[in-house]
Amino acid sequence: MPLQHFIINDIKPLTIDDKISELKLLFNELTYSHIPIKKDGMYLGCVSETDAHCFDNNISIAECNYAIEDFFVRSNTNWLDVLEAFAQNSTNIMPVLSSKNTYLGYYELNDIIGLFNQTPFFSEPGGILIVEKGLQDYSFSEISQIVESNDAKFLGAFISKIESDVVQITLKIGNTGLNDVIQTFRRYSYNIVSGHEEDTYIENLKDRSEYLRKYLNM
Numbered sequence: 001m002p003l004q005h006f007i008i009n010d011i012k013p014l015t016i017d018d019k020i021s022e023l024k025l026l027f028n029e030l031t032y033s034h035i036p037i038k039k040d041g042m043y044l045g046c047v048s049e050t051d052a053h054c055f056d057n058n059i060s061i062a063e064c065n066y067a068i069e070d071f072f073v074r075s076n077t078n079w080l081d082v083l084e085a086f087a088q089n090s091t092n093i094m095p096v097l098s099s100k101n102t103y104l105g106y107y108e109l110n111d112i113i114g115l116f117n118q119t120p121f122f123s124e125p126g127g128i129l130i131v132e133k134g135l136q137d138y139s140f141s142e143i144s145q146i147v148e149s150n151d152a153k154f155l156g157a158f159i160s161k162i163e164s165d166v167v168q169i170t171l172k173i174g175n176t177g178l179n180d181v182i183q184t185f186r187r188y189s190y191n192i193v194s195g196h197e198e199d200t201y202i203e204n205l206k207d208r209s210e211y212l213r214k215y216l217n218m
Helices: 020-029 061-067 079-089 109-117 140-149 179-187 200-216
Strands: 034-039 042-048 093-097 103-108 127-134 154-163 166-173 191-195
Touching: 020 034, 020 061, 034 093, 034 103, 042 061, 042 093, 079 093, 079 109, 093 109, 103 109, 127 179, 140 154, 140 166, 140 179, 179 191
Parallel strands: none
Antiparallel strands: 034 042, 093 103, 127 166, 127 191, 154 166
């Protein structure tokens, strides 16, 4: 998925010789969490709004250069890696550099999330199923086989949680009716954490337990 046409260049990076007051003024005018900083035309990194408000207005950015965070992506970086870079650096602006370290502009977080929302995982109709199994026991090939053996359309999956020796996988499955898929996962010893459709296995258990309760109370 090409990202180059999402590069924005309407904010000129500040230089390391600019005053903190100029940095604060820019933050007051914008909704960005960070502002890019340059030195002699080369990108140095970004200063966060939180850090900027900790410094005196009259000093230069150079005098607090230890607060500059060195994060960026390349113009050919995959969009998933770009999204990961946003998350790792807790930012809503991501500087973009060429292969020769030339500053090209930046991405906005909302634009990249918008691309994510256009993928079949979100845009195609279907059900969400969350399953879990031992970290050493699961495989995506097995998960795919379970879904497709029930004539369901596999729209995507990702690891949504790892805790101790258990991994949790979130699946998007097309077509109507997740029940057959859910029962097959159970046969393969997967625990069903959540299924956003009626799980008749659970409903049957409820019905039987209610019947047993009534029988014992007779």
